[in-house]
Amino acid sequence: MQQGLIHIYTGAGKGKTTAAVGLGIRAYGQGLKVLMVQFLKGWDTGERKVIATLEPCFQLFRYKENDKFVWNMTDEEKSGLEREMRIGLNYIVEAIMSEEWDMIIMDEIMAAVNYGYLPLEEVVEIVKNKPLKLELVLTGRDAPVKLIELADYVSEITARKHPMAKGIIAREGIEY
Numbered sequence: 001m002q003q004g005l006i007h008i009y010t011g012a013g014k015g016k017t018t019a020a021v022g023l024g025i026r027a028y029g030q031g032l033k034v035l036m037v038q039f040l041k042g043w044d045t046g047e048r049k050v051i052a053t054l055e056p057c058f059q060l061f062r063y064k065e066n067d068k069f070v071w072n073m074t075d076e077e078k079s080g081l082e083r084e085m086r087i088g089l090n091y092i093v094e095a096i097m098s099e100e101w102d103m104i105i106m107d108e109i110m111a112a113v114n115y116g117y118l119p120l121e122e123v124v125e126i127v128k129n130k131p132l133k134l135e136l137v138l139t140g141r142d143a144p145v146k147l148i149e150l151a152d153y154v155s156e157i158t159a160r161k162h163p164m165a166k167g168i169i170a171r172e173g174i175e176y
Helices: 016-029 046-053 075-098 109-114 120-128 145-150
Strands: 006-010 034-038 058-061 103-107 135-139 153-156
Touching: 006 016, 006 145, 016 034, 016 046, 016 058, 016 103, 016 135, 034 075, 046 058, 075 103, 075 109, 075 120, 109 120, 109 135, 120 135, 120 145
Parallel strands: 006 135, 006 153, 034 058, 034 103, 103 135
Antiparallel strands: none
């Protein structure tokens, strides 16, 4: 049994989820079982369509369909997010306890913590107490120091240029 390590993809640049999905595809290609749980993402993405073709050994879980960023939501829409984030985190805890998965990707977990929808200490405890063989991948901007200290890999993706600065909106197949 090989030891599982902890990865963080963070930073303001584009590609954190893409890197995590790429790592998941690599693991899947070597016969590992991969679960990806997405927080604060609900729009139809290219990775979702591909991962669906890889089931049951690579699965993606989202609580609810949502096509808005947090900063574009009404107060009423935001109020339901904490409950949704809790469902996602509970799903991860159950998945970890099942010991069915070789890799679990917690996509945008940093945003769920940084927006205050999930307590940092709970996520820290999950990371600290993961099974020895489990590879754990966390993504999102502004990774908290407590999580960075626990990680074996930390990749910070920096944006030097981004088309949004020129008013180019997210494009299907590239940004989502």
